[in-house]
Amino acid sequence: MNKGSEFRRGLSIAFRLGTELTVAVMIGAVMGYALDRYFNSKPWFLAAGVILGGAAGCLNVYRVSKEITVENDKDQNNGV
Amino acid sequence: MPQFEQVEVFHSLIFWSLISFAILFFLLKRFAFPPILEVLEERENKIRSEIGDAEKLRQEAEGLKADLGRELKNAHEKAQTIIQMAGDESKKIQEKSIQETQVKVRQMQNDAEQEIQITRNKLLNEIRSYTAALTMASTEKVIKKSLSDDDKKRLIDESIEEVLREMESRGV
């Protein structure tokens, strides 16, 4: 893998991570809000949704970072 | 934000973007991608085979190089032995000539010494004979007065005889 493609990969990961976390929280919130409306149980589902959404966002970020380490390992193995 | 508020244009945007995407997809899949991908593949194969060929050539060249190196080394060794031999030969010749010269010189020396010896002997003999004659003559003169005529005659004869014999023996 050459340097240019490494740079692009890094850039794409940087651009991904920001939205990854926010969007997950947003989705959790929206889903919780919808469930609250349906069951008329404000604000429990919303709160749970935000927490689960945050967890999901963290999970996504964690997966992306694992992807990076796997890539690095692969590169190092290839390099040596 | 008009992107959220202008709901009335959503249908048209969705419709046309999907249609356009589908058309682009089929057109590219049909006409554009296959030839380009094919040429990519072809080039990859070509490069691969050429790299293989190059590798083979490289190995061959390496073999040739090793051969050449070996030959060069042989030639070098041969040249070295030739030089060695020539050096030995020249040394031998040199030694021989020195020996010969030495022998010659020694012989010349011997010859010269011999000649000197001979000459010296000759001279010594000559001197001895002259001295003898002289001594005899002087002795004769001293003795002449005291001897009788008969004795005189006999002694003179003897002396003459002696000198003659001497001279004869010397070949003078």
Added chain:
Amino acid sequence: MENPLHHFEIHPIVHLSLMGFDISISKAVIAMWVGLSIVFGLFMLVVKSGVRLIPGKLQIVAEISLGFIKDMVEEFIGEKEAPKYFPFIATIFFFVLACNLIGMIPGSYTITSQLVVTGVFATGIFILTLFIGFAKHGLHFFGILVPPGVPKIMIPIMIPIEIISMIARPVSLSVRLFANMTAGHTILYVLFGLAMSTPLMIGWLPFGFTVAINGLEIAIAFIQAYIFTILTCVYIGDVIHLH
């Protein structure tokens, strides 16, 4: 100064309707067509002038971009399945790239700055991944909701989290593209408005910024197209390999 978001409004040019739906052709649609025609035209130029083993300049560009996408597809989806998905993913890349870039021309329109459009594509890709997942693994596909190595007690919590993170994928995919394109164009618009409305003595400053940000926007157009494509690959690859 007028509302900087004003220029994202869409005004129909040719009024059309199909089965009761308004499908009028607007500036956005025309700009998209121009962009896509340029892409297709360039490809046809390469193909019609004859692809050769020793490529011309345009052919090199086409080959590099296709080779790049090919490597990406092979890396994330796997070499065996790659040829099946390559045309689709390459088309996504060129579609997004053309739409992003055509918007850089002043007076045209970036259709990817419409959330509905990016949303439709992201949803389409999401549904496609679900479809592929069920076709490939049947009911085992639900296993994607439970990551490997999770203790049994955690499963009731993990399933909602995984559902949210699954849904977050198309949403973040579409929101990212939409937000980047909208923000870039809005900044350009505001700066350009500043440059026009101030006297020349100060006006050159925002104008210089406009030029600089224009360059940045072109880079972002490429990066966003790249991210959209690579994430499509990642998502499809995920459902094919299932952990």
